[in-house]
Amino acid sequence: MEAVTLDRAAATDALVSVRDLTVRFVSKEATVHAVNGVSFDLAAGEVLVILGESGSGKSVSLRALMRLLPARKTVIEGDIRVAGQDVLAMAPRALEDFRGGVVSMIFQEPMTALDPVFTIGTQIAETIIRHEGISRAEADRRALELLELVQVPSAKRRLGNYPHELSGGLRQRAMIAIALACRPKLLLADEPTTALDATVQIQILLLLRKLQQELGMGVIFVTHDLGVAGEIADRVAVMYAGRFVESGMVEEVMKRPLHPYTQGLMGSTVHAGLRGVRLAAIPGAPPDLARLPPGCAFAPRCAYAEEACRAAVPAEKRPVPEHMARCIRIAA
Amino acid sequence: MAIDTASAPRDRGGPAQPLLIVRGLKRYFPIKGGLLNRAAGTVQAVDGIGFSVMKGETLGIVGESGCGKSTTARLLMRLMEPDAGEVIFDGEPVGPGGMSLREMRRQIQMVFQDSYASLNPRLPIEDTIAFAPTVHGVPKAKARAKARELLAAVGLAPDQFARRYPHELSGGQRQRVNIARALALEPRVIVLDEPVSALDKSVEAQVLNLLIDLKQQFGLTYIFISHDLNVVQFISDRVLVMYLGQVAEIGPVESIYGAPRHPYTQALLASRPSMDPARRMTEPPLTGDPPNPINPPSGCRFRTRCAFAEDVCAAVVPTLAGAGSHDPHLAACHMQVPGSGHSRAAARAA
Numbered sequence: 176m177e178a179v180t181l182d183r184a185a186a187t188d189a190l191v192s193v194r195d196l197t198v199r200f201v202s203k204e205a206t207v208h209a210v211n212g213v214s215f216d217l218a219a220g221e222v223l224v225i226l227g228e229s230g231s232g233k234s235v236s237l238r239a240l241m242r243l244l245p246a247r248k249t250v251i252e253g254d255i256r257v258a259g260q261d262v263l264a265m266a267p268r269a270l271e272d273f274r275g276g277v278v279s280m281i282f283q284e285p286m287t288a289l290d291p292v293f294t295i296g297t298q299i300a301e302t303i304i305r306h307e308g309i310s311r312a313e314a315d316r317r318a319l320e321l322l323e324l325v326q327v328p329s330a331k332r333r334l335g336n337y338p339h340e341l342s343g344g345l346r347q348r349a350m351i352a353i354a355l356a357c358r359p360k361l362l363l364a365d366e367p368t369t370a371l372d373a374t375v376q377i378q379i380l381l382l383l384r385k386l387q388q389e390l391g392m393g394v395i396f397v398t399h400d401l402g403v404a405g406e407i408a409d410r411v412a413v414m415y416a417g418r419f420v421e422s423g424m425v426e427e428v429m430k431r432p433l434h435p436y437t438q439g440l441m442g443s444t445v446h447a448g449l450r451g452v453r454l455a456a457i458p459g460a461p462p463d464l465a466r467l468p469p470g471c472a473f474a475p476r477c478a479y480a481e482e483a484c485r486a487a488v489p490a491e492k493r494p495v496p497e498h499m500a501r502c503i504r505i506a507a
Numbered sequence: 508m509a510i511d512t513a514s515a516p517r518d519r520g521g522p523a524q525p526l527l528i529v530r531g532l533k534r535y536f537p538i539k540g541g542l543l544n545r546a547a548g549t550v551q552a553v554d555g556i557g558f559s560v561m562k563g564e565t566l567g568i569v570g571e572s573g574c575g576k577s578t579t580a581r582l583l584m585r586l587m588e589p590d591a592g593e594v595i596f597d598g599e600p601v602g603p604g605g606m607s608l609r610e611m612r613r614q615i616q617m618v619f620q621d622s623y624a625s626l627n628p629r630l631p632i633e634d635t636i637a638f639a640p641t642v643h644g645v646p647k648a649k650a651r652a653k654a655r656e657l658l659a660a661v662g663l664a665p666d667q668f669a670r671r672y673p674h675e676l677s678g679g680q681r682q683r684v685n686i687a688r689a690l691a692l693e694p695r696v697i698v699l700d701e702p703v704s705a706l707d708k709s710v711e712a713q714v715l716n717l718l719i720d721l722k723q724q725f726g727l728t729y730i731f732i733s734h735d736l737n738v739v740q741f742i743s744d745r746v747l748v749m750y751l752g753q754v755a756e757i758g759p760v761e762s763i764y765g766a767p768r769h770p771y772t773q774a775l776l777a778s779r780p781s782m783d784p785a786r787r788m789t790e791p792p793l794t795g796d797p798p799n800p801i802n803p804p805s806g807c808r809f810r811t812r813c814a815f816a817e818d819v820c821a822a823v824v825p826t827l828a829g830a831g832s833h834d835p836h837l838a839a840c841h842m843q844v845p846g847s848g849h850s851r852a853a854a855r856a857a
Contacts (some may be wrong), residue, residue: 228707328795342796343572372571373736377778378791399708402780406787425784443712445737446782450760453719454741456712460677 188259190361190393191217191240196253198235198244198417205465209235211417212253212488219360222387222394224404224425226440227414230461233397236414237363240395241278242270258360276306279354280363283370285346289338295322295349296334302356321352326382344375348382355386362387364396368403380406401444405429413437416462416472418488423498433500436473471501479504517695518562520598525559526728527615527696532556532582532592538801548801552578554752556592560696565722565729567743567760569736569775571797575752576732580698583730584617597695613643616689620701622681626673632684633658633669636691643692650691657687660724661717679710683717690725698730703738715742736779740764745835748772751800751808754827758836768838771809807841817841819848 198210210232217223227233238244239251242262255262258277265273282288290298299321300314309317315334322330325348338346347367354362364383368376384407387394396407404411404425412422413434421434432438442455459476462468468475470485477484483503492505533555540547553575560566570576581587583594585601585608594601594611601611619625627635636657637650645653655665661683673681682702689697699718703711715738722729733739739746739760746763748756748771756769767773777792793812798804807825810816819841827837828844841849 228709344796372797373775373778374793375796377780377788381788381791402782405782405784406780429782429784440708443709445741449741454712454716456716457709460679460710
């Protein structure tokens with residue numbers, strides 16, 4: 176992989192800088208600790224894939240970056256900076272400009288993200304007009320360009336289509352076009368290929384990778400699929416019970432996973448050549464985020480757990496520069 | 508009718524008799540629309556599907572959404588009436604004059620993707636598992652005892668779990684309950700429709716291991732439906748690839764995955780993301796989405812997305828054919844048949 180700069184010295188002017196992010200959902204019955212101290216940097220033009228199972232806090236972290244979580248029930252703490260702006264301190268008006276202008280997001284279900292009563296063309300054009308204040312004719316012209324950019328066949332005709340008239344793959348392309356309408360510096364992708372068929376999924380993945388390289392966007396891509404990380408990531412972070420338990424360059428993490436959870440995830444992922452072999456499944460199930468165990472949250476399922484694991488959350492260790500894992504078994 | 512099958516011979520036709528033969532299964536759904544609610548078209552959901560399942564094997568069915576794999580399962584179970592086709596269970600046709608539906612459903616059980624929707628939320632799981640045997644005439648106490656045995660068999664400690672309700676269980680645990688429920692009538696075949704698709708990866712592996720163990724323990728035959736090519740490869744002995752309501756290719760798992768013959772199977776397999784960042788894909792194997800099953804293309808249904816399509820593909824519907832009369836690996840592609848009129852067919856025959 177060339178053309179990817181990962182100069183940590185430049186981390187101070189990183190595109191995204193997150194420090195000690197915690198997100199809690201508070202209700203009368205319980206407090207759910209969805210994100211519990213996440214810190215990371217993302218350089219401009221870099222692709223970070225956050226891997227995790229359901230309830231690991233990966234989507235909540237992503238939504239916190241855009242402050243898309245319901246304000247009244249959510250307590251967000253820590254520090255989030257995107258393109259030099261303090262996201263958690265933003266006033267409502269600034270937040271509106273920020274969303275779609277600097278950062279935009281694509282979702283798993285394009286049907287719920289698109290407005291069913293407006294045509295695709297209108298929805299793209301409206302986005303541009305709202306942010307850049309250009310004329311409708313100019314916005315329509317840009318909308319056509321965008322649909323061509325995301326490789327929608329016969330784009331001109333598709334501009335007049337409503338979302339329900341499009342296939343799943345085309346809808347996902349239309350949503351990407353809207354997200355890219357104002358040339359964001361950062362694209363957040365929440366499992367955008369999970370609901371798609373295999374032959375369409377790879378098309379959308381390759382399209383996102385191509386657009387990311389052409390436009391030089393930073394991308395944070397949330398998924399449960401190791402294969403997606405293998406195809407698109409520069410860096411990978413593995414999330415468990417609201418914490419990054421491991422992160423590093425994709426080759427490093429996929430080839431030499433350090434954390435027992437990452438190792439377990441790789442061992443339990445079915446891939447070619449495993450026929451007749453018993454899968455090395457991780458026992459048990461992920462913890463309840465309303466009742467997190469003290470210490471390492473993976474300890475109850477971990478074959479190597481000992482007393483010290485349950486005492487305190489393991490510190491970040493870096494046996495190799497750029498490769499972090501939170502496990503007491505790692506030296507250094 | 509009691510279900511104490513210890514005395515009754517379970518196997519009738521012998522080991523060489525396929526446990527299940529499906530022939531010409533067909534189901535069209537009319538689409539109503541317009542002012543007078545007249546039929547505006549038909550979805551050809553399943554169009555002439557045929558296959559057989561040998562005793563003790565696992566047949567995997569793969570295909571993309573809308574290809575008709577779930578409809579096939581529902582037609583097989585008669586949860587939906589087929590427009591045409593027949594099902595033969597261990598040599599006995601299902602339907603009037605043959606095996607009754609009630610008996611067939613005792614022999615073939617099903618597990619669905621949505622583990623929550625397929626359990627009664629107001630029954631403790633023990634009662635859910637015991638429900639069907641009680642309906643079939645087993646005394647309540649006996650059915651309960653059996654339910655507890657089955658809970659243990661699927662890895663849920665009966666003392667801890669028997670009285671719980673579905674909402675008190677995780678997705679993986681609920682799917683274990685669904686499997687135990689399917690086993691309660693001592694069926695010979697279990698149709699698993701995307702049984703692990705809604706589960707997390709770490710839990711998926713647990714359930715797959717369990718399914719393999721249970722198959723051994725209870726001498727089961729599986730039909731395993733999934734969109735996940737890796738999972739199907741892992742669990743199946745033979746694989747059936749569906750495209751727009753028809754069989755594109757069927758054969759032993761090694762040759763389907765090792766030497767796929769249908770261009771669709773080839774593209775489907777090539778679409779799997781690699782786990783190796785050093786070997787990333789550069790071009791997608793296929794462009795576009797699967798076409799709408801309302802008006803499928805003439806001839807070969809895959810031809811609109813196929814790189815090798817020629818005139819013959821639009822004119823003639825390809826039939827399933829192998830390399831010889833005893834070839835277990837069949838593909839519905841003109842390129843496989845010498846003399847079909849496809850330019851690549853002649854080259855292959857030579």
